[in-house]
Amino acid sequence: MVDDVTVNQTDNVTGREFTSATLSSTNWQYACSCSAGKAVKLVYMVSPVLTTTGHQTGYYKLNDSLDIKTMNRPGNPGD
Structure with a gap:
């Protein structure tokens, strides 16, 4: 991170x-x-849905080298 x-x-x-x-x-x-x-729109798609918590609160583990923070994830009513 x-x-x-x-x-x-x-x-x-x-x-x-x-x-x-x-x-x-x-x-x-x-x-x-x-x-x-x-303008450049950065889009990063993942499948399946991100569910693994990253190293810090509010971050999700994308892979072994990268945690990301995102808001308003489609399909996640908690965001």
């Missing part, structure tokens, strides 16, 4: 690179590589 990432509008530009720390003190990098003015 990584730290929460918030990118302000000024930093969300093509070519900008970001680094986030993981709980194991390693880092992973990601970059904004979209053309200016283009």
Whole structure:
């Protein structure tokens, strides 16, 4: 699991690179590589439904390397 990432509008530009720390003190990098003015919708589908609780409250275990936090999951009236 990584730290929460918030990118302000000024930093969300093509070519900008970001680094986030993981709980194991390693880092992973990601970059904004979209053309200016283009929106990107990130969609991650899983099947079966996420039911395994992750390492922290509100997170779900996606796989052995990644926990995710999501809200308003379709089919889950508790969200």
